[in-house]
Amino acid sequence: MIKLMQESSRYVSDMVEGLALAFPDRLKKLEGNVITRSDGPVKGKAGLVSGGGSGHEPAHAGYVGDGMLDAAVFGEVFTSPVPDLILEGIKAADSGEGVLLIVKNYSGDVINFDMAKELAEMEGIHVEMAVVNDDVSIEKTEDRRGVAGTVLVHKIAGAAAAAGKPLSEVKAIAEKVISRVRTIGMALSPCYMPESGKPGFELKEQEMEIGIGIHGERGLERKPVAPAADITAELLGKLLPETAQKEVALMVNGMGGTPLSELYIAYKYAAEHLKEAGYTIKKGYAGNYMTALEMHGFSITLLPVDEELLTYLKAPASTAGFHEMEEGI
Amino acid sequence: MIKLMQESSRYVSDMVEGLALAFPDRLKKLEGNVITRSDGPVKGKAGLVSGGGSGHEPAHAGYVGDGMLDAAVFGEVFTSPVPDLILEGIKAADSGEGVLLIVKNYSGDVINFDMAKELAEMEGIHVEMAVVNDDVSIEKTEDRRGVAGTVLVHKIAGAAAAAGKPLSEVKAIAEKVISRVRTIGMALSPCYMPESGKPGFELKEQEMEIGIGIHGERGLERKPVAPAADITAELLGKLLPETAQKEVALMVNGMGGTPLSELYIAYKYAAEHLKEAGYTIKKGYAGNYMTALEMHGFSITLLPVDEELLTYLKAPASTAGFHEMEEGI
Numbered sequence: 001m002i003k004l005m006q007e008s009s010r011y012v013s014d015m016v017e018g019l020a021l022a023f024p025d026r027l028k029k030l031e032g033n034v035i036t037r038s039d040g041p042v043k044g045k046a047g048l049v050s051g052g053g054s055g056h057e058p059a060h061a062g063y064v065g066d067g068m069l070d071a072a073v074f075g076e077v078f079t080s081p082v083p084d085l086i087l088e089g090i091k092a093a094d095s096g097e098g099v100l101l102i103v104k105n106y107s108g109d110v111i112n113f114d115m116a117k118e119l120a121e122m123e124g125i126h127v128e129m130a131v132v133n134d135d136v137s138i139e140k141t142e143d144r145r146g147v148a149g150t151v152l153v154h155k156i157a158g159a160a161a162a163a164g165k166p167l168s169e170v171k172a173i174a175e176k177v178i179s180r181v182r183t184i185g186m187a188l189s190p191c192y193m194p195e196s197g198k199p200g201f202e203l204k205e206q207e208m209e210i211g212i213g214i215h216g217e218r219g220l221e222r223k224p225v226a227p228a229a230d231i232t233a234e235l236l237g238k239l240l241p242e243t244a245q246k247e248v249a250l251m252v253n254g255m256g257g258t259p260l261s262e263l264y265i266a267y268k269y270a271a272e273h274l275k276e277a278g279y280t281i282k283k284g285y286a287g288n289y290m291t292a293l294e295m296h297g298f299s300i301t302l303l304p305v306d307e308e309l310l311t312y313l314k315a316p317a318s319t320a321g322f323h324e325m326e327e328g329i
Numbered sequence: 330m331i332k333l334m335q336e337s338s339r340y341v342s343d344m345v346e347g348l349a350l351a352f353p354d355r356l357k358k359l360e361g362n363v364i365t366r367s368d369g370p371v372k373g374k375a376g377l378v379s380g381g382g383s384g385h386e387p388a389h390a391g392y393v394g395d396g397m398l399d400a401a402v403f404g405e406v407f408t409s410p411v412p413d414l415i416l417e418g419i420k421a422a423d424s425g426e427g428v429l430l431i432v433k434n435y436s437g438d439v440i441n442f443d444m445a446k447e448l449a450e451m452e453g454i455h456v457e458m459a460v461v462n463d464d465v466s467i468e469k470t471e472d473r474r475g476v477a478g479t480v481l482v483h484k485i486a487g488a489a490a491a492a493g494k495p496l497s498e499v500k501a502i503a504e505k506v507i508s509r510v511r512t513i514g515m516a517l518s519p520c521y522m523p524e525s526g527k528p529g530f531e532l533k534e535q536e537m538e539i540g541i542g543i544h545g546e547r548g549l550e551r552k553p554v555a556p557a558a559d560i561t562a563e564l565l566g567k568l569l570p571e572t573a574q575k576e577v578a579l580m581v582n583g584m585g586g587t588p589l590s591e592l593y594i595a596y597k598y599a600a601e602h603l604k605e606a607g608y609t610i611k612k613g614y615a616g617n618y619m620t621a622l623e624m625h626g627f628s629i630t631l632l633p634v635d636e637e638l639l640t641y642l643k644a645p646a647s648t649a650g651f652h653e654m655e656e657g658i
Contacts, residue, residue: 002517002535004591004627006557006598014557015590018597022581022615057589188331206331228335228343252351256588259623260386260650261344262333268347269335286351288617294588296623298333321589323652 001192001199001294008194012054012076019061023320026065032085033074035061036092040070046167047071047093048158050102050150051086052109053078055191056214057256059151059290062321068158069319070099077194077293078215080108086116090125098126098167100174102153104146105133128167130157130174134183134301136238137211137220147214148253148290148301149181152313155322159312173312177303182242184235185299187212187255188225191292200292210234214255214292228262232269235300240277245304249283249313250274253299256291263287266298283313289321330521330528330623337523341383341405348390352649355394361414362403364390365421369399375496376400376422377487379431379479380415381438382407384520385543386585388480388619391650397487398648399428406523406622407544409437415445419454427455427496429503431482433475434462457496459486459503463512463630465567466540466549476543477582477619477630478510481642484651488641502641506632511571513564514628516541516584517554520621529621539563543584543621561598564629569606574633578612578642579603582628585620592616595627612642618650 005011012033020029028038033054041047050060051073060072070093075081090099099120103113110131117127133141134149157174165173187209190199193216200216203209208231211220226234252267254260267286274281282305290299305313317323334340341362349358357367362383370376379389380402389401399422404410419428428449432442439460446456462470463478486503494502516538519528522545529545532538537560540549555563581596583589596615603610611634619628634642646652 002537002554004517004557004560004587005594011590011594014597015593018593018595018600018615021600021610022593022596022613024613055590057593062589188333208331225331228333231333257586257623257625258333259585259620260391260617261340261384261622264344264347264351264386265334265340266347267351268343271347271350281350284351284353286347288589291588293590294586294625296586318652323647 001197003194005194011194012074015054016074030088030092032088034071034085034089034092035064036071037064041093041095043095044097045095046097046161046170047095047099048102048161049073049089049093049099050154051081051089052104053080055293056290058321063151063154063319065319067162067315067317068154068322080112083112083115083119086113087119090116090120090127094125098128100157100167100170101127101129102150102157102174103129103131104150105131105144126167128171130171130178132178134181136182136184136242145213147183147185148251148299149183149303151289152181152249152251152301152303153177155317156309156312158317159315162315177309181301181303182239183299183301184238185212185255185297186210186231186235187295187297189257189296191216191295212297214290216292228265229269232266232300233273236270236273239300239302243302243304246278247280247282247305249303249305250281251285251289251301253290253301254288255295255297256288257294257296258298263298270300282310330526332523334523340523341403344383345403359417359421361417363400363414363418363421364393365400366393370422370424372424373426374424375426375490375499376424376428377431377490378402378418378422378428379483380410380418381433382409384622385619387650392480392483392648394648396491396644396646397483397651409435409441412441412444412448415442416448419445419449419456423454427457429486429496429499430456430458431479431486431503432458432460433479434460434473455496457500459500459507461507463510465511465513465571474542476512476514477580477628478512478632480618481510481578481580481630481632482506484646485638485641487646488644491644506638510630510632511568512628512630513567514541514584514626515539515560515564516624516626518586518625520545520624541626543619545621557594558598561595561629562602565599565602568629568631572631572633575607576609576611576634578632578634579610580614580618580630582619582630583617584624584626585617586623586625587627589616592627599629611639
């Protein structure tokens with residue numbers, strides 16, 4: 001597998017520079033691989049910071065901007081950023097109202113973001129942390145990984161912060177989303193590490209892997225490739241037992257190498273399956289939101305919504321990777 | 330190569346249904362594979378219609394919405410839609426102010442859109458047509474294909490129409506963009522037809538193809554894969570001789586299977602090369618805008634801009650595949 005890159009050791013730094021160059025009105029690159037809003041910190045607003053290993057673009061820097069995050073911190077590919085770098089992101093995001101860290105549940109990320117939280121608190125910044133664990137392919141809740149559902153946490157917590165809610169309330173609504181949101185993914189092909197060129201796992205032609213992670217982790221099960229309706233039924237079969245409430249947001253998320261046409265096809269069958277099972281889709285998403293380099297595959301995320309969550313989902317947002325405009329514009 | 334799909338004969342119709350299901354507030358599917366604005370036709374506004382073969386998502390239906398297109402018409406994969414279907418798109422887009430057809434320069438598309446224009450005129454609808462031919466990998470201008478530059482035609486003509494310009498002026502500004510915009514692409518891997526599973530061309534590992542089309546067409550030249558800076562320099566070497574004016578919009582467009590991280594890396598080297606050559610980037614784009622199924626590769630588009638074009642590029646737009654918000658929102 002060959003990549004468009006200059007050299008593997010510069011994969012992340014080149015990518016971060018390119019992102020900042022492509023969106024100069026909106027994004028600013030700090031020393032090191034940290035991206036902030038060019039107009040931040042926003043006075044009077046609780047700050048939101050996310051990040052983690054790279055390779056998940058547009059997550060997380062693509063969500064920096066109005067209505068979502070204030071800063072994103074990049075580690076190397078699939079590697080947690082160090083606490084000092086996260087601290088820089090926190091400082092850039094804090095306008096005096098404190099900062100919420102939105103962290104995916106991987107031990108390296110949780111440890112490093114927690115250390116950065118302590119460092120920031122020693123400097124007098126109020127920091128809270130919310131850990132996303134939406135991947136149902138892991139049985140034990142405490143071991144569940146943070147995957148595409150993280151983007152909906154960014155969106156809803158970001159909208160609450162933009163609406164002027166204090167840090168405590170922004171954290172509470174992030175926790176509310178985390179308690180509800182569930183995801184499971186599959187792949188038709190693995191991703192390849194820039195440095196080694198090695199795949200995360202090997203798949204034969206005509207095989208697929210169910211329950212994969214977003215770092216090349218193998219899944220629960222390997223089986224022959226099936227038609228889209230069978231795949232979406234299988235994935236939803238793992239999500240619906242944890243989704244009692246019938247009004248949901250549905251996200252069909254591509255893994256980086258999946259064309260939109262296939263995501264729209266998957267969306268159709270997921271939506272039809274949900275309808276037949278008595279669910280109502282209050283808000284839908286189909287696109288590449290939380291990827292694993294060039295992996296070909298997708299995940300389905302379900303978020304049971306109420307009026308509060310739906311209002312925040314539909315609030316305006318303008319970022320490189322996500323947009324939501326006011327109705328009627 | 331395996332795809333996420335139900336069956337190849339339903340690839341396009343399933344995809345169109347999925348798109349309409351994912352964006353029910355904004356998009357409406359007509360009988361046949363036509364997508365229109367759910368609130369269209371917009372009173373008092375010249376209508377914009379585009380389309381062509383499928384497989385280029387988000388082009389063109391992803392650009393239906395505020396500030397861009399009013400309708401998009403899908404043929405089967407890489408196959409022009411028939412005139413009757415295009416006529417349905419024209420009717421849905423016309424509010425009485427007439428309709429501009431934005432067509433990529435392929436003989437099938439040009440013939441079929443032209444026939445639809447005649448049919449619509451027999452029904453009393455004023456129709457104009459603009460043919461995009463931005464691909465410099467073909468030497469003779471009249472044979473040049475329409476590729477990613479088409480999206481900038483959608484954006485600028487769409488903004489002019491949204492600003493209330495009459496059809497004649499909308500067409501004139503589309504022609505102004507077409508006279509200036511230039512694109513060239515490359516691929517690290519081909520795309521595969523849903524029906525046959527066959528690739529458009531064969532590439533060995535470590536080979537790349539320069540000057541490819543967006544339908545699996547082979548390129549000008551095959552050579553060993555090079556570092557990103559060399560590739561962007563080679564592509565820009567073919568664009569700059571046709572780009573005398575120094576203020577440009579730069580689009581780095583993914584071919585469908587290219588992760589954003591690689592597009593940002595390509596953007597960085599393209600931007601640096603342009604700067605060294607004395608160009609100023611007034612507006613930048615990096616993303617998947619005009620794709621070829623799951624092809625791994627990218628194209629570079631340059632559009633020399635003046636105040637008028639830049640104002641329309643920066644005007645608000647809200648569609649599934651493209652967004653541009655007013656500054657400060």
